[in-house]
Amino acid sequence: MSDERAPGLLAGNSLNLRLARRSLGLIALCLMVLPFADLAITTHDPWAELGRMLTGLLHPDILATESLPHAIALTIGFALWGTLLGMLLGFPLALLFHRSRLVRAGCAFVRAIHELFWALLLLQVFGLSALTAIAALTIPYAGIFAKVYAEILELTPRAPVDALPEGVGRLSRFVYAELPMVWARLSSYTRYRFECAMRSSVLLGFVGLPTLGFHLESAFREGRYAEAGALLWVFYLMIASLALWGHRRLLPWIALGSLFLLGPWPDIDGALLWRFVSVDLWPKPLLEGNWSGLWQWFGEIPDLLPAIGNTLLLGLMGTAGSLLVALLLWPLASRHFGNRPTRMAGKGVLILMRSTPELMLAFIFLLVLGPSMLPAWLALSLHNGALIAFLVARHADAIVPGSHALPASACYAYELLPRLYGGLLALLFYRAETIIRETALLGMLGIATLGFHIDSSFAYLMFDQAFFLLLVTAGLNIAVDALARRYRPRETADTASERDHPAGEATC
Amino acid sequence: MRWLLACLLILVSTAASAETFRFTAIPDADQSRLQERFDKVAAYLEKQLDVDVEYVPVKSYSAAVSAFRNDQVQLAWFGGLTGVQARRLVPDSRAIAQGKEDAEFRTYFIANTHAGIKPQGDDLPKNVQGKTFTFGAKTSTSGRLMPEYFIRKQFGAPPKSLFSRVGFSGDHSRTIALVESGAYDLGAVNFKVWEDAVAEDRVDTDKVDVIWKTPTYPDYQWTIRGDIDARYGDGFTDKVRQALLDMDDPELLESFPRQDFIPADNDDYQPIEDIGEKLGLLR
Numbered sequence: 001m002s003d004e005r006a007p008g009l010l011a012g013n014s015l016n017l018r019l020a021r022r023s024l025g026l027i028a029l030c031l032m033v034l035p036f037a038d039l040a041i042t043t044h045d046p047w048a049e050l051g052r053m054l055t056g057l058l059h060p061d062i063l064a065t066e067s068l069p070h071a072i073a074l075t076i077g078f079a080l081w082g083t084l085l086g087m088l089l090g091f092p093l094a095l096l097f098h099r100s101r102l103v104r105a106g107c108a109f110v111r112a113i114h115e116l117f118w119a120l121l122l123l124q125v126f127g128l129s130a131l132t133a134i135a136a137l138t139i140p141y142a143g144i145f146a147k148v149y150a151e152i153l154e155l156t157p158r159a160p161v162d163a164l165p166e167g168v169g170r171l172s173r174f175v176y177a178e179l180p181m182v183w184a185r186l187s188s189y190t191r192y193r194f195e196c197a198m199r200s201s202v203l204l205g206f207v208g209l210p211t212l213g214f215h216l217e218s219a220f221r222e223g224r225y226a227e228a229g230a231l232l233w234v235f236y237l238m239i240a241s242l243a244l245w246g247h248r249r250l251l252p253w254i255a256l257g258s259l260f261l262l263g264p265w266p267d268i269d270g271a272l273l274w275r276f277v278s279v280d281l282w283p284k285p286l287l288e289g290n291w292s293g294l295w296q297w298f299g300e301i302p303d304l305l306p307a308i309g310n311t312l313l314l315g316l317m318g319t320a321g322s323l324l325v326a327l328l329l330w331p332l333a334s335r336h337f338g339n340r341p342t343r344m345a346g347k348g349v350l351i352l353m354r355s356t357p358e359l360m361l362a363f364i365f366l367l368v369l370g371p372s373m374l375p376a377w378l379a380l381s382l383h384n385g386a387l388i389a390f391l392v393a394r395h396a397d398a399i400v401p402g403s404h405a406l407p408a409s410a411c412y413a414y415e416l417l418p419r420l421y422g423g424l425l426a427l428l429f430y431r432a433e434t435i436i437r438e439t440a441l442l443g444m445l446g447i448a449t450l451g452f453h454i455d456s457s458f459a460y461l462m463f464d465q466a467f468f469l470l471l472v473t474a475g476l477n478i479a480v481d482a483l484a485r486r487y488r489p490r491e492t493a494d495t496a497s498e499r500d501h502p503a504g505e506a507t508c
Numbered sequence: 509m510r511w512l513l514a515c516l517l518i519l520v521s522t523a524a525s526a527e528t529f530r531f532t533a534i535p536d537a538d539q540s541r542l543q544e545r546f547d548k549v550a551a552y553l554e555k556q557l558d559v560d561v562e563y564v565p566v567k568s569y570s571a572a573v574s575a576f577r578n579d580q581v582q583l584a585w586f587g588g589l590t591g592v593q594a595r596r597l598v599p600d601s602r603a604i605a606q607g608k609e610d611a612e613f614r615t616y617f618i619a620n621t622h623a624g625i626k627p628q629g630d631d632l633p634k635n636v637q638g639k640t641f642t643f644g645a646k647t648s649t650s651g652r653l654m655p656e657y658f659i660r661k662q663f664g665a666p667p668k669s670l671f672s673r674v675g676f677s678g679d680h681s682r683t684i685a686l687v688e689s690g691a692y693d694l695g696a697v698n699f700k701v702w703e704d705a706v707a708e709d710r711v712d713t714d715k716v717d718v719i720w721k722t723p724t725y726p727d728y729q730w731t732i733r734g735d736i737d738a739r740y741g742d743g744f745t746d747k748v749r750q751a752l753l754d755m756d757d758p759e760l761l762e763s764f765p766r767q768d769f770i771p772a773d774n775d776d777y778q779p780i781e782d783i784g785e786k787l788g789l790l791r
Contacts, residue, residue, distance in 0.1 A: 042640060042673075043691045045715070066543045127578040128564070128571065208567030217567070218535075218542075222681050272578065300788075370691040371640075371675045446675050459570045459646040460789055461593055 019421055019489055023323060030320035037313055039377070042370030049223070049367050056225020057232070064227035065215045070261065072234065075211040077258030078130065078204065079197035082137025084255060087190055089138065090145025097150035111143035112477035113470055114437050115200045116444075117451075119207050120458050121470070124280075125273050130262035133209045137197055145193070152185050153178070195242060202235060203357055206444075213357070220363060232356070239355050281467040301465060302453060304472070311449040311476060314373060315436035318380030322435065323428055325385020326392060330424075333393035336401065336416060337408055350393075353386035362442050376442040384435055388427045395423050422489045429488035433481040440473050450476070527739065528560040529553070533585035533764070534572045535565075536648065536679055536698065545763040552760055556751035559740060569647045573597070582736055583748060585764065588613075588649035588727045588780040592790065595774060600734025603774050604749040606726070607766030611776075613727035614699040615650045615658070617720040618684065623693035625719050632662055632720045639693035640673040644683050647789065648698070649727050649780060651680055655696035657783050658722050681705070688716045704765060726780060728764070729772050 011017075065071070096103045119136035126132040160177040205213020212235055219228035245254070285293030331337040332346025353361075358379045365375030401415050443451025450473045457466035531553070533546065546563035554561040564581050566572045569590050575581045577597045586594055595601045617632060619625040625633050644651020659667050667674050675692060677683040680701035687695040688711060702718070705711045730752055736745050752769045755761060761768065784790035 043689055045688075045690050049685065049689050123571065124574050125578070127575055127580040128566065129580075206567070208571040210565070214565075214567060221678060223685055266578070266580065269578065367686075367689065367691065371642075371673065371686075446677075456646055459568070461570065461573065461597070462791070 015489075016418055016421060019425055022487060022489070023425060026316075026323065027320050030316055033313055033316060036309075037317060037377075038372045039374045040370070040372045041374065042372065043368060046368045046370075052223065053225045053228075053364065053367075056227075057229040059226055060230035060233050061226035062230045062234075064224065065219070065231060068215075068231075068234070071205075071210060071212050071215060072238065073258060073261050074130075074133075074209075075198065075201045075205075075213075075238070076254065077262055078133040078137060078209070078211060079194060079201040080251065080255050080258060081130075081134045081262075082141060082201070083190070083194045083197045085134065085138040086141025086145050086193075089142035091149060093142065093146035094149035094153060097146050098154070103146070107143035107146045108478050108481070109143070109474055110139050111147070112433075112437070112474035112481075113140065114441050114451075115140055116203055116207055116441055117454060117470055117473075119204050119209065120454075120466075123207065124463065125276050126268070127266050128208055128210070129266040131266055133201070133204050133211070134262075136204060137200055141193065141197070145190075148189055149186060152182050152189065155185075156181050191246070194246065195239065198239060198242070199355065199357060203359065206359060216360070220360065232360075236352065236355060240351070276463070280463040283464045283468070297464075301468070302456075303448065304453075304469075307448060307450045307453050307469075308472065308476065310373070310447065311436065311439050311443075311451075311473075312480075314376055314380070314439040314442070314447070314449060315432070315480065317373075317377050318384065318435045318439060319428065319432050321377060321381025322384035322388060322431065323425075325381050326388040326424060326428065328389075329386060330389035330392040330396065330420075331408075331412060333390060334396040334416075336396060336399075336411060347390075347393075350386045350390045353382050354390060356383070358383040358438055359441065359445065362445055366445060371446055373447055376439070376445070376447045379442070380435055380438060384431055388424065388431060391427055392420055392424050395420055425489050429484040432484040433477060436477050436480045528562050529557065529583070529740065530562045530564050530581045531583035531585070532564045532566050532572050532575055532581045534569050534587055534590055535567060536569075536587065536645070536651075536701070549755075549760050549763060552755065552757070553748075553751055556754070557744070557747055569645050576601075576731070576733070579733065582733045584731055586729060586731050587647075588725070588729070588777060589647050589653050589784055589789065590649075591729050591731050592777055592781045592784060593647070594731055596790070598733055601731055602734065602745075603729040603731050603772045603777060604745065605752045605769045606729040606772035606776070607764060608768040608770050609700060609766055610727045610729060610772075611770065612724040613650060614724055615655050615696050615722045616699045616702050616718045617655070617694060617696055617722075618687050618702065618716050619694040619719045620687050620690050620692070620716050621714065622690055625694065627719045632659070636694060636719075637663075637670055638672050640675075641667060641671040642675040642677045642683055642686055642692040642695040643667075644676070644680050644695075644697065645678055646676050648680075649725075650698040651683065651696055652676070653780065653783060653787065653789060654722060654725055656787055660787075684711055684716065688712060690715075694719065700765065726772075726776050728766075729777070730769070 062068070093103055093107060097107070098104075115136050118139055119132060122132040122135050126135070156178045160181060161173060164173060164177055201211050202213040202216070205211040205215070206217045208214065212231055216228060216231040216235070219225070219231060279287065283294060283297045285291070285297050329346075329350060333343060333350050335343065337343075338346065361383055362375050362379035365378050369375050369378075396416055399416060399419055401411060406415060439449050440451035440454070443449035443453070444455045446452060450469055454466050454469045454473065457463070457469060531550070535542075542565055543563070546565070550561045550563045564575060566575055569587065572581075572584055572586065573590055573594045576584045576586075576594045584591075584594065591603060595603070617636075619636075619639075623639055625635055625639070627633065643655065646652055656667055659665075659670060663670050673692070675686075677686050677692075677695065680698045683695040683697045684702065684705055686692050699721070702711075706713060730749075732745055732748060736748070737743065749771070753771065755769060781790065
């Protein structure tokens with residue numbers, strides 16, 4: 001695309017040149033660290049297993065799973081209540097968001113820990129119960145809602161407020177002149193977050209809560225691919241039909257109905273809860289005030305620096321990979337390219353790729369390529385790239401091309417991409433935080449990121465270690481988010497389309 | 509008055525017997541139709557114990573331990589190491605029975621034929637050095653603890669420095685699949701799971717085969733909470749133990765899978781506890 005030797009080619013201060021420098025910088029950085037990544041392909045004979053997998057997907061066995069309706073109902077119930085409670089907590093926080101540093105920091109912290117890790121933590125005190133599942137969604141979602149709602153509220157048009165007579169109370173001003181202006185955007189974001197919650201709810205099954213993911217993970221892990229295929233199709237159908245059953249008037253009834261299924265609620269053992277929060281989570285030397293012991297405790301944490309390195313490495317590679325995948329794939333779903341059938345197919349592929357939990361994708365690649373960082377990299381790039389491509393294609397559809405005579409490649413390169421690129425990069429930088437959160441998660445598949453060690457610490461019941469590593473992970477995520485925010489393009493060539501599609505949509 | 513008292517007694521006794529007795533089992537291999545299979549075990553125990561019995565499915569070894577700790581289950585079928593973990597967390601809990609096979613359990617080291625490793629006498633073949641290797645679950649006794657112990661004993665080095673890559677497959681079935689596909693050169697697997705897989709023709713022994721059988725050690729056991737007699741009536745623990753020992757329906761035993769259950773106690777697992785501490789998996 002560019003020749004670095006030619007002086008001045010990338011110099012200059014126009015918007016797109018700045019964007020190009022940023023992207024090339026990202027890719028160059030990724031290439032520089034690539035030699036440190038473990039990308040070996042070690043499998044000799046993956047084809048038999050892949051064949052079985054494909055056969056399973058094509059011949060799904062819907063009856064193989066026990067209590068499938070129950071698992072579906074719980075998946076929806078957890079997602080619905082998690083979103084609902086997250087919204088109820090997040091909204092008041094959003095009103096304080098720009099006024100209180102404490103609220104901002106608190107929200108950043110709860111956001112920075114993945115739902116699955118919240119679930120692992122809560123499992124220890126609330127056991128395998130709906131309480132664990134719903135709280136694991138509610139807590140991070142409250143932080144996310146607070147941030148995104150605050151961003152949306154910030155964009156409230158001022159005109160109606162200015163038109164109000166003097167002396168109108170703060171509450172009335174908010175309810176009559178501000179809220180109605182942003183209501184549509186708030187509810188559209190909430191709806192989007194519910195779709196995210198469905199995906200998260202499935203993921204919760206991977207740590208043992210009885211959602212679809214519970215059966216999906218077992219079936220996949222044990223090679224019962226006909227059952228796994230059926231469960232995947234059920235999940236895709238649930239997401240695809242969301243518009244049908246996720247109706248505003250229907251949802252309250254579903255929420256109420258699911259209450260009957262969510263029990264039995266656990267008896268909370270106060271003594272155990274207190275012991276967990278006040279003793280188990282903290283290093284013993286710290287509680288005893290033994291500082292030299294604390295140093296020794298710190299030394300027992302396995303491979304902390306390599307784990308942080310791997311997490312950052314995978315995060316960077318995942319971000320760069322997503323950029324390339326998004327650039328390649330967005331035309332698949334855009335009205336400017338191909339014909340109706342190809343667009344339908346392209347859209348389908350993108351939706352499948354973004355709906356499949358990345359843990360699942362990584363697992364499939366793990367079987368094909370063997371254990372290294374490669375499966376995780378591919379999974380992160382494809383999942384996130386497809387998600388961004390889908391949103392970019394929607395932005396693109398709003399653009400009316402100036403000249404119809406251009407061939408497709410020229411239309412892509414000269415007509416559309418320059419106007420879309422800022423938005424694409426903004427989405428990518430928004431996404432960076434999520435990508436780094438997910439790298440920790442992929443550790444559960446055995447890639448030695450922080451998540452791998454968190455998973456181990458929970459398995460060895462060393463909760464103090466797990467908690468410390470969670471804090472490190474949260475710190476890392478917050479730092480990456482701050483960095484991404486610094487480099488995120490603010491002004492784009494086509495700001496109008498950007499305003500219609502808040503980039504908050506790239507946050508799950 | 510006497511009538512009233514009797515009514516009260518009935519009420520109290522039904523309230524007491526209304527507490528459901530729950531159990532779980534660690535998910536170590538085949539989890540298909542788990543609910544169906546273990547519901548039969550629950551039905552058997554219900555008949556023997558005269559209380560409501562329910563099976564609680566769990567996903568991971570640590571989830572089984574935390575369910576036991578949180579009193580969500582009162583009885584659990586644990587592995588050697590998970591049992592020790594659980595008994596350390598719940599005071600007075602005790603091992604009451606083990607499978608006949610568990611008194612003399614083994615780990616098999618299996619290898620992909622591509623790796624060119626042949627069995628050699630009583631030890632793990634020397635040329636496993638530099639190969640890739642996978643354990644099972646991180647806290648599996650036969651898939652992690654004991655193989656790591658034997659590796660360190662023979663080579664005087666941790667697995668990480670012996671092999672070029674060390675992984676954790678998550679469970680025994682997965683270990684077999686990953687070694688069969690060549691994703692790893694070799695792996696450590698529960699001998700029962702391997703033998704059942706071979707017997708049922710679920711594994712291609714031209715592609716993967718056993719290269720070493722470890723010495724024996726104690727493994728799986730039933731562990732029960734210490735407060736059971738106070739909650740379910742005196743002698744309830746003994747009743748549970750007897751019900752387990754009396755279980756002779758092959759269809760029920762197949763779920764574990766064991767031939768028979770025999771008595772066991774906490775001391776049987778001292779070697780596991782010592783090794784766990786030595787390897788830093790317990791503290």
